[in-house]
Amino acid sequence: MATLELSIDEDVAVSPVKRTRRLGPLFWAAIAWIILIFAAAGLVGVLPLPSPTDMDMLERRAPASALHWLGTDGLGRDELARLIYGARISLIVGLCAPVIGVTIGGALGMLAGYFRGRFETLVVGSMDVLLAFPPLILVLAIVAYLGQSIFNLTCIIGVLSIPAFMRVARAATLTLARREFVIAAQALGATHARILLRELLPNVFLSLVAFFLLGVAVTIVVEGALSFLGLGVPPPVSSWGNMIGEGRESLDVAPRLAFIPAVTMFLTVLSFNLVGDTLRALTDPRQGAL
Amino acid sequence: MSEPALLSVEDVSVDLPTPRGNLRAVDQVDLKIGAGRTLGIVGESGCGKTMLSRAILQLLPKKARLSGGVMFDGQDLVTLDPERLRKLRGRSLAVVFQDPMTSLNPVLTIGTQLIETLQEHLELDSVAAKRRSAELLAAVGIPAPEQRLMQYPHQLSGGMRQRVAIAIALSCEPKLLIADEPTTALDVTIQAQILDLLAREQRRRHMAMILITHDLGVVAGRTDDVAVMYAGRVVERAPTPVLFKKMHMPYTEALLAAIPKIDAAPHTPLPAISGRPPDPTRPIQGCSFSPRCRYAAGRCYREKPLLAASESLDHQYACFHPIQVTAGVCA
């Protein structure tokens, strides 16, 4: 290519083009929704809602009314209450599982990228074995043997997300570890721990946060799918997946029973995906998808 | 020139919008080349010579704005409809790019890339096209052409790849070949071979050729006319022997002085041109070369000199203080 053209491209790349377009209205709408869901889930004890487990057999599949703002489900339970309690469960699992992934995976990745050598081969190799399983199959298998519970579910999904976080952390560390500020710190006699924590971690952090948010979205989906099949959160605890699964029975008479939790779940997953992807685009423009 | 020119670039300018402002890559360039003649375009990196070649081919980047006219064989390429332009390209108008590693498609065989051009423009059947491709490869000096047809670009050396690119360019007997820095990406030892190959084919086919380079030494003896470009403009134009004997532009003189001479004493420092080419987004008032010119004086900083003829009509330059030196270099 012409040298002239090359120098033009360099100019464009060097001057930071503010992608304000990215933090557009969609981004803020997503943030708003996330805050709303968190608020509703957090304030659930304070809100004037009927109990999500109280069954009213006379009022089954009732449409919206003053008492039941979103109607009742197949067993006469308040839909809105179940929705918000379901949000709690989905958010708890959705947040805790990636936390396991990001702490263990992030740590392993950083250590592997920093120390290299046989340790790195060991870590990457064992992650490869984990990745050799189709993920849902592995989750199903472990749930089958260990039993259904929120705790088990969170742990399994968390452990399965370790390879992804490991990769992100390792990739970020590999590019950073060779930069001057690390060599400078080493020359000043800093210990490995200090370098890892003070120099590398802050830089790797942002990529990890972006992936964390994406991990939340994926976890909500996986938990939802399992609960939908009856293999996730055990009833009578309500989760969005459970509700959709139960709503499936009433598709012909009361489709809203499936669609209300479905839409809520979709909006939540979309919001986390949007925020996570935007952050990922900001930290690594090459991989930005939007 | 009595006969109408094969290619006539008329007052062509190319503007590129960038975040830092408008970039004038090519500034009001006029050029003519007749059938069977060679024109060398010489200039430093960034002087706009490649943008000019893209402008002629109508292959500018999407954001670029072209003004002016490009008359080729009686037709204005700028306003020509895309389908007729497509038929001209590869057939009457061919190009050889600088880096054959990137200009050849890495996942297609050499044969495919040759044959598709032949089939597109000459409508040969695959057997005839294959035969012709092998002939072309032999003509450009590639041994064992039939085997080469099945190979991929990365299996060939740099010099061979460029020969392939030349074969592709020559395959449909073009009237004009544009060679954009054809040897810059190659080893020095191969450069002369490739240039000789181009010159030979040009003479044999009576083809017009534009040779774009940053090296004045390349055009000596190989081109009929030379145009020197600086900062997007043509600053001197003359038949090649005339230019080398008595150039008028201080810039041309400086370029010539920068060529190493074999008969100079050892350890003679090479006079480099001080300073850097101007930033194209910030045009300089007055002559673009004035900051670096050792003859620059008052008027040079205020006014832009225009291309004008001197004593002979075919020698034009743009300078207020032209030199009248006869250089001691054999053309």
Add this chain to the structure above:
Amino acid sequence: MLGFIARKLLYLMPVLLAVSLLTFLIASLLPGDLAYVILGDQATPEKVEALRHDMGLDQPMWWRYLGWLGHVLQGDFGRSFRTGQTVLQAVTERLPVSIELMALAEIIGLAIGVPLAVACAVRSGSAFDRFMTGRAFGMLSVPTFLSAILLIYLFAVELRWLPATGYVPFQEDPVGNLRFFVLPAVTLALAEWPGIMRVLRSDMIATLQEDYIAMAKAKGLKPSRILFVHALKPSSLTLVTITGINIGRLIGGAVIVETIFALPGIGRLLVGAIYTRDLIILQGVVLLVAAGFVIMNFIVDMLYAVLDPRIRYGHA
């Protein structure tokens, strides 16, 4: 080329071994005892002890693993204590269904994703491009079971055009067979096409900026040829990678879809085994699916080399 295949095969063996070990370890996670589960309410301490001895459950773990592995390598994956069928029988019965589902889903996904990717790459930056990219992104946030519910509601409940559940083998009734597969395959395809489209699009945008595309234009080739031969072929490598990566998700999605649409495939076998606590089947199916997944990835790696001659011959 042969050396390349041999090296990859050599890497395959330890991975398969590790997969078998992991599967076995998961099975040993069972908090209770397999014998108890099998006997159910007929469990008495003597019977449990006898069954344990019979099944070799009182041996040390590593011994049991080797024994199991030995059986597996001879093709004996165990026998279901619920249905009496061997694992291999159950799997081979259901394999064609799952393969048909996944193949159809991938084909439909490609049929949607590839043209969209090409169209968007050519018009990159335009309103069309941004709209389609946005749609793809949104689609990625729709879980498979959600699409399934939506499609069932629209086409089976409301419009009554297509059946919600059911299956008939292809040999018996091709048209009927395909009718039953439409909704499930489309559901899966809806999860596939955004990934395909996004990656292919960005790859093609990069490819279209390469010098050899400018060269192809300078040669005066037809735009369609430039697009589909010069631009798509280098980008097809990414397509193969994506398809390979998707296989894992496809298998997971197939599990959900088969269960929802009641297709008698391997996914449904797996879920059914969980519902009925048929742990022998579970163990065997997990091993087979995981091994199959590893082998499919291996094949994808091979396909890589075929498509990119640089990998085959090594760099010049």
